[in-house]
Amino acid sequence: MAFRRSIQSRRTRRRIQKDFELQLTSLMDVLVIILIFLLKTYSASTTNFASVNGIQLPMTGSRDLPPDSLQVIVTPEALTIDNQRIMDFVQNAAAAGSDEAVYQFNPTSLDEGGRRIVPLYDALMKARQRAELLQVKSKARDAQGNPLPFEGVLAIQADKRIRYDTLRKIMYTAAAAGYRTFRFLAMKKNG
């Protein structure tokens, strides 16, 4: 009895294996739709700007796409350049436990009468030297055959709660390091 059942189940299994064909058509349909969606949205994402967790960006109506450049990210807690956290803000004792984004610079990290942020200046100078070295090695030349000049563009991605006195220090420091054009980044409205 058991022997007969075994032969029968083996035959059934063979029949199933022979007849079974995975229907890939519907899967192909789904993948084609996903592919088309990704290709349509891909053209709008030519920039390579990263962000950090917890940052709240403001909204802008500007349609200008930011070209790739060096980026500084300012959160209420820290300053980040090229994914490297270069400086932490300190919270003053009065603001501990409050919901407000209260932060301040460590006095030792400022010079020139509190205008220039020293760690930021050092990081920007290093980035500038790297960029200039790359431009010397690059084949791109101007009309006289000299390496292209340093562009000096800094993209600033700041949390919407960051105050202007902090931004002013950042812009002053950037200008001192040779970055004389600023691009303020924000989330696109309806985008």
Added chain:
Amino acid sequence: MFKRPSSRRKTHQGGIVLNLVPILDAMVTLITFLLFTMSFLSLGSIESPFPTASTKQIQEKLKEKPLQLTVTLKESGAEIWSPFNKIAPKKVPHNPDGTPNAQGIHDVLIGVKKQFPKENSIVIIPASGNTYDELIVVMDSFRTMEAGDPPIFQKNEQTGNDEPLKNLFPNVIFGNLLGDA
């Protein structure tokens, strides 16, 4: 004699099964690549140069007396003025929640643009307490014409036609970057 029937009639043609597996492999690879390389962060940017002026430029400016449209954000409100008195100064009080009245500033700037359609620059002097969010909102109100704004026409020198302006004052410069810390 009958002709012999074609042998094709007898051959049994089963349904053609297209092998989709290689296409599927290619698509999965492509989708994975796109998902890894695409950015889901949709950013817009507002560009602003660091203000620089040589003594010679300042002297020329004093002779020409340009508009140099300036918006100062104060605690009570925004003041729109020109250092060379090209326009009558105007004050726009802040919103009840203390944020700058971007729409009010925008409306005043449209009036200024009608007077000076070729002017493209504006100087902003924010207060130290203004947030980045407020600055972006105010700069947006400086730069672009909105759908409901009255059209301002400017003659296109190439075509000779009057064309509606799309930008208000697109070049925003921060006026107090070199000020006191």
